[in-house]
Amino acid sequence: MEWAGTWRQVGLMGADTPPEATPSVIVSIVTRELPHGLTAREVDVLTRLAIGESNHEIAADLFVSVRTVTTHVERILGKLCVTSRAGAAGKAVREGLVRPHLTGEPDALVGALFDVARRGPISVHAV
Numbered sequence: 001m002e003w004a005g006t007w008r009q010v011g012l013m014g015a016d017t018p019p020e021a022t023p024s025v026i027v028s029i030v031t032r033e034l035p036h037g038l039t040a041r042e043v044d045v046l047t048r049l050a051i052g053e054s055n056h057e058i059a060a061d062l063f064v065s066v067r068t069v070t071t072h073v074e075r076i077l078g079k080l081c082v083t084s085r086a087g088a089a090g091k092a093v094r095e096g097l098v099r100p101h102l103t104g105e106p107d108a109l110v111g112a113l114f115d116v117a118r119r120g121p122i123s124v125h126a127v
Helices: 040-050 055-062 066-080 085-095 106-117
Strands: 006-014 025-033 122-126
Touching: 040 055, 040 066, 040 085, 055 066, 066 085
Parallel strands: none
Antiparallel strands: 006 025, 006 122
């Protein structure tokens, strides 16, 4: 699904519960514009770039040509005001600009989210 320039910012916080109670997580979701003028497709490319994929690998994953990926990377570098893939990857991780790919059983995912959230307020950025 194309989000047409918006994403959902998800905030998680562990709720105080007694030890015998089922752990709870408070979730807040806010729709925001994509930062730095990035498009949803550029976020897809940036995510793959941040995990170390080459242009050829990104092209295969997204079913586009290598030249298309190269153009996306050039535009991403300009929009993020960085001069290298490493700079873009670093900024993406620091600012939460990657699209998380959550896999696994729902109960395991909820457990993992609770473990993270009980350490304090966090912000997870997802497209």
